Amino acid sequence: MPFPRPEFVPFRAADFAVSLSNWFRSSQRDLPWRREENFSDPYRVLVSEIMLQQTTVAAVTPFFKRFIARFPTVESLAKAPEEDVLAHWAGLGYYSRARNLHGAAKSVIEEHGGQFPRDFNEILALPGVGRYTAGAVASIALKQRKPIVDANVARVLSRVLAVEGDLKTAKNQSKLWEGATQIVEVEAVSPREINPAMMELGALVCTPKNPQCELCPVEKWCGARAQNRQNELPFVASKAAPTPLFDVCAFAQNADGEVLLRKRPEDQKIWWRGMWELPRTTRIEGETAAQALTRLGGELGFAIEGGEEVACLKHGVTRYAITLSCLEASVSTQIAGEMVKWCSFEAARALPMPAAMKTLLKTLEKRPARQLRLL
DNA sequence: AACTCGTGGAT
DNA sequence: TATCCAAGAGT
Numbered sequence: 373m374p375f376p377r378p379e380f381v382p383f384r385a386a387d388f389a390v391s392l393s394n395w396f397r398s399s400q401r402d403l404p405w406r407r408e409e410n411f412s413d414p415y416r417v418l419v420s421e422i423m424l425q426q427t428t429v430a431a432v433t434p435f436f437k438r439f440i441a442r443f444p445t446v447e448s449l450a451k452a453p454e455e456d457v458l459a460h461w462a463g464l465g466y467y468s469r470a471r472n473l474h475g476a477a478k479s480v481i482e483e484h485g486g487q488f489p490r491d492f493n494e495i496l497a498l499p500g501v502g503r504y505t506a507g508a509v510a511s512i513a514l515k516q517r518k519p520i521v522d523a524n525v526a527r528v529l530s531r532v533l534a535v536e537g538d539l540k541t542a543k544n545q546s547k548l549w550e551g552a553t554q555i556v557e558v559e560a561v562s563p564r565e566i567n568p569a570m571m572e573l574g575a576l577v578c579t580p581k582n583p584q585c586e587l588c589p590v591e592k593w594c595g596a597r598a599q600n601r602q603n604e605l606p607f608v609a610s611k612a613a614p615t616p617l618f619d620v621c622a623f624a625q626n627a628d629g630e631v632l633l634r635k636r637p638e639d640q641k642i643w644w645r646g647m648w649e650l651p652r653t654t655r656i657e658g659e660t661a662a663q664a665l666t667r668l669g670g671e672l673g674f675a676i677e678g679g680e681e682v683a684c685l686k687h688g689v690t691r692y693a694i695t696l697s698c699l700e701a702s703v704s705t706q707i708a709g710e711m712v713k714w715c716s717f718e719a720a721r722a723l724p725m726p727a728a729m730k731t732l733l734k735t736l737e738k739r740p741a742r743q744l745r746l747l
Numbered sequence: 748a749a750c751t752c753g754t755g756g757a758t
Numbered sequence: 759t760a761t762c763c764a765a766g767a768g769t
Contacts, residue, residue, distance in 0.1 A: 425764085468768080581762090608763095726754090
């Protein structure tokens with residue numbers, strides 16, 4: 373028999389926070405950044421929070437472990453070359469986060485004397501750190517009563533407070549931050565626990581679809597639940613459909629089995645800037661894949677033969693779906709310049725490279741080697 | 748305020 | 759398969 377559904381009680385931060393905190397202590401997941409050696413270190417909390425921006429726990433976990441193993445302290449990160457930092461971020465996405473985190477580490481060393489700042493506004497001033505991330509570092513690592521509102525907290529509070537209309541409006545945002553502030557200021561709970569508890573509730577119970585209200589420790593304070601509207605709140609406007617793009621890649625191998633890679637420009641506002649990839653171009657409308665490859669070869673200064681399609685990746689990006697056709701090429705001229713180089717598959721794995729390219733290379737690596745005919 | 752930035756898992 | 763969406767920040 374199901375438990376009786378509790379009667380609705382108007383929101384009171386003190387009762388709400390204590391109930392939620394107790395639930396968190398018994399129900400939280402064991403995550404790497406929640407281990408004692410990590411959650412008391414503001415640098416390591418910062419690493420986890422930056423990685424977790426718009427990124428799932430499952431995706432972040434292996435990256436966090438590798439990153440902390442390679443850069444265990446803020447000093448070690450600050451003195452590392454950017455190429456090395458990007459290589460440890462390769463595949464995680466949103467690569468400006470890696471540059472900003474690197475910049476934040478340098479700032480701690482150079483502008484804060486190697487001591488991680490404890491002042492909220494100084495944390496907020498670090499590159500890549502906004503109101504949410506600063507609040508997370510301050511509350512979790514430094515036990516300061518600073519509120520946080522991420523997608524989880526926004527969803528939880530929008531239901532509890534039964535917030536109407538688009539959540540992104542300034543008016544509704546201030547409602548959410550006000551609610552988060554009231555909760556983190558409850559002295560009976562620790563800011564180190566109650567903020568993660570709000571997110572954990574959103575991740576495990578108060579989910580986007582079909583929230584598990586029967587399991588919710590704060591059900592009786594939930595305005596949406598009282599009206600049986602937990603599946604309708606929060607309201608979110610649908611995003612524009614992605615525009616499909618069709619790209620072709622040239623897969624060129626030399627006699628040693630090395631593959632030709634190109635570095636994308638550093639100084640332009642483009643995707644994957646500064647990262648390595650197979651030479652690639654976007655098909656012009658009406659152009660066949662073979663024609664696009666011929667054009668790409670001309671731009672690079674080598675002739676492309678072949679045309680066997682060996683891989684096709686569809687990739688969901690914010691506004692684009694990218695289809696990659698990978699063709700085999702033979703190379704007639706040695707490419708000059710720093711932006712292009714021959715690279716073994718093994719060495720390629722150590723380069724900063726977007727996930728789509730890593731997947732593509734992994735596929736190509738398993739193919740039987742083929743002797744190229746030089747023109 | 749609206750747009751951009753990556754990726755992978757869930758539904 | 760199509761769509762949603764995740765511990766957001768910068769511009």
